Amino acid sequence: MGIFKKLLTGITSSNVMGKYGTLEDWQKASPNELKKYKENIKLGVEQKTVPKIILGSFLMVEGKGEEEEGERILREAMDDGVENAERDYSAALAYYYMQKGKFNTALKKDKWFPKWIEASEKCVEQGYKNAESSLADIYSACYGINDPEFENKVGRIVELFEVAVAKHQSLGALNYARFIKKILSSDEYRQKNTPNYKPLEEAKPYFLQAIKDEKGTQFESSAYEAILWYYVDFMQREVYDALDGYASERKLTNKNMNKLYKEVVTYLKYCGDKEVIIQKSVTSCAAQLELIILASELKAIPSLHEVADNYVWQVSKKHFQNATASIPKEECLAEMIAYFVEHKEELVREHEFNQAFYDFIEKRIAKV
Numbered sequence: 001m002g003i004f005k006k007l008l009t010g011i012t013s014s015n016v017m018g019k020y021g022t023l024e025d026w027q028k029a030s031p032n033e034l035k036k037y038k039e040n041i042k043l044g045v046e047q048k049t050v051p052k053i054i055l056g057s058f059l060m061v062e063g064k065g066e067e068e069e070g071e072r073i074l075r076e077a078m079d080d081g082v083e084n085a086e087r088d089y090s091a092a093l094a095y096y097y098m099q100k101g102k103f104n105t106a107l108k109k110d111k112w113f114p115k116w117i118e119a120s121e122k123c124v125e126q127g128y129k130n131a132e133s134s135l136a137d138i139y140s141a142c143y144g145i146n147d148p149e150f151e152n153k154v155g156r157i158v159e160l161f162e163v164a165v166a167k168h169q170s171l172g173a174l175n176y177a178r179f180i181k182k183i184l185s186s187d188e189y190r191q192k193n194t195p196n197y198k199p200l201e202e203a204k205p206y207f208l209q210a211i212k213d214e215k216g217t218q219f220e221s222s223a224y225e226a227i228l229w230y231y232v233d234f235m236q237r238e239v240y241d242a243l244d245g246y247a248s249e250r251k252l253t254n255k256n257m258n259k260l261y262k263e264v265v266t267y268l269k270y271c272g273d274k275e276v277i278i279q280k281s282v283t284s285c286a287a288q289l290e291l292i293i294l295a296s297e298l299k300a301i302p303s304l305h306e307v308a309d310n311y312v313w314q315v316s317k318k319h320f321q322n323a324t325a326s327i328p329k330e331e332c333l334a335e336m337i338a339y340f341v342e343h344k345e346e347l348v349r350e351h352e353f354n355q356a357f358y359d360f361i362e363k364r365i366a367k368v
Helices: 014-020 023-028 031-046 052-062 067-079 085-099 105-109 113-125 131-142 150-166 172-184 200-213 220-247 255-268 272-298 302-315 329-342 344-350 355-367
Strands: none
Touching: 014 031, 023 031, 023 052, 031 052, 052 067, 052 085, 067 085, 067 113, 085 113, 085 131, 105 113, 105 131, 113 131, 131 150, 131 172, 150 172, 172 200, 172 220, 200 220, 220 255, 220 272, 220 302, 255 272, 272 302, 272 329, 272 344, 272 355, 302 329, 329 344, 329 355
């Protein structure tokens, strides 16, 4: 969550900020540096040159057992109407919860949760930067599909994300796309027959906007990675659709898969250290589809009918729960590849196989 930059309410001088530190400074500080910041902040509070709220924020971020005192200071500042107190309370508690690994559905039971939500809602009312994006993240992390309150909250989550997207807030488009992909378009949510269900395709415009919104930020590679996993999901759906088509003896095609593959290639180089693993998943989906298509062609040949069936049955047992394989998958694959190599000219006249398939074949042959 990109919701906190500086927790220094009322202080603008760079010299003063250097003395007391910012959230980023506190995060990176050594134990000795943290000790010095704390001494400076406490002295500033005593001398009334530093708002007490900064001490509250520091104690929450420091995480050295004084969080109760930090929360109390921040809460009292809100109750007293101190300027920007809601912003600092919301940001400091969010950081504390993430550091403690509490940013999940169990957090609703935390004693500070109601006040945190109240503060975060007021941040939205008061127009703070990235407030809608931050609150949408909080709600979407803390309320799961199976929570009784989820249906009452999902409208608010969508509303907040849509405002965040319109304002091009940090992580607004990216996290909205992720929320649609993971939650609103899931099979589990679809089965609830709710009007809030969204098809996976609706996430794509937000993934694309995220790439633009996060350009040059620390989240740029995350935006590229996210849209690539979105494509992988669609590729897997193409594979599952082909399995259904094989069972119903429908004519199979790789047209959609090839289109997806071409789009994926344009983004791969931007996703940092995840490029290799994503490339592997993408190639695997593309090659798997072609193998199912090959099996559907070979099924028409009496001597290979059983081999083709046995191979496809073992690709996804979920699709063929009542089928019992009698030939090991690797043995089926070997026979299918051998036939393809021998009858390639004839087979490619019927179907244009993609490069991922040929790469797979080459690796298999080299391994043998």
